Amino acid sequence: QxxxxxxxxxxxxxxxxxxxxxxxxxxxxxxxxxxxWYQQHPGKVPKVMIxxxxxxxxxxxxxxxxxxxxxxxxxxxxxLQAEDEADYYCSSYTSSNTWVFGGGTKLTVL
Amino acid sequence: xxxxxxxxxxxxxxxxxxxxxCAISGDFVSSNSGAWDWIRQSPSRGLEWLGRTxxxxxxxxxxxxxxxxxxxxxxxxxxxxxxLLLTSVTPEDSAVYYCARSCGGSSCYAFHAWGQGTVxxxxx
Numbered sequence: 001q002x003x004x005x006x007x008x009x010x011x012x013x014x015x016x017x018x019x020x021x022x023x024x025x026x027x028x029x030x031x032x033x034x035x036x037w038y039q040q041h042p043g044k045v046p047k048v049m050i051x052x053x054x055x056x057x058x059x060x061x062x063x064x065x066x067x068x069x070x071x072x073x074x075x076x077x078x079x080l081q082a083e084d085e086a087d088y089y090c091s092s093y094t095s096s097n098t099w100v101f102g103g104g105t106k107l108t109v110l
Numbered sequence: 111x112x113x114x115x116x117x118x119x120x121x122x123x124x125x126x127x128x129x130x131x132c133a134i135s136g137d138f139v140s141s142n143s144g145a146w147d148w149i150r151q152s153p154s155r156g157l158e159w160l161g162r163t164x165x166x167x168x169x170x171x172x173x174x175x176x177x178x179x180x181x182x183x184x185x186x187x188x189x190x191x192x193x194l195l196l197t198s199v200t201p202e203d204s205a206v207y208y209c210a211r212s213c214g215g216s217s218c219y220a221f222h223a224w225g226q227g228t229v230x231x232x233x234x
Binding site: 089 | 147224227
């Protein structure tokens with residue numbers, strides 16, 4: 001199972017919006033509404049920010065939103081804040097009854 | 111609120127078996143509404159899902175393709191914990207290993223709670 005494809009890095013200024021893409025295949029991202037997104041600060045444990053494509057766990061800011069079209073999912077962060085600087089990973093359930101992750105995207109807040 | 115506390119050795123020799131434990135509080139390993147996963151992270155392989163166990167009137171397991179021939183995930187109801195065994199390890203298995211919980215009142219397709227992580231180094 002190949003990893004999902006994410007851009008290595010994205011950046012934005014405080015207050016701006018950014019979008020991180022996550023591209024898979026019809027056997028994972030395109031085949032199910034089971035895409036999730038994780039935020040990981042350096043040396044910390046990953047934290048789920050979005051699940052089931054667009055659902056937000058309790059306590060996660062509504063500045064985080066998710067969507068999907070075909071084989072590509074996206075995470076959008078609006079009103080960028082310094083604390084959003086972190087690595088972001090997407091994940092998808094697959095037709096093999098397994099899970100696959102993306103390679104990660106480093107978000108820099110300028 | 112569920113909490114996961116991992117334990118196990120940080121150094122394993124090549125060809126030996128990696129063994130880690132994840133102690134669960136705030137839920138039961140045999141809960142009909144939980145699922146227990148192991149995930150690892152390394153610079154070379156990124157995040158990699160290894161496998162899952164869960165109880166729905168009987169125990170179920172499923173494992174990642176890359177480790178399927180070497181992995182076992184065992185629930186221990188007497189200690190309310192779940193263990194990971196990975197046999198015949200090589201330096202490529204060096205990573206930070208995490209246990210995680212899915213489901214538990216939310217989606218079974220995302221990892222909602224994570225252990226603190228265990229750094230495992232495989233020496234050649």
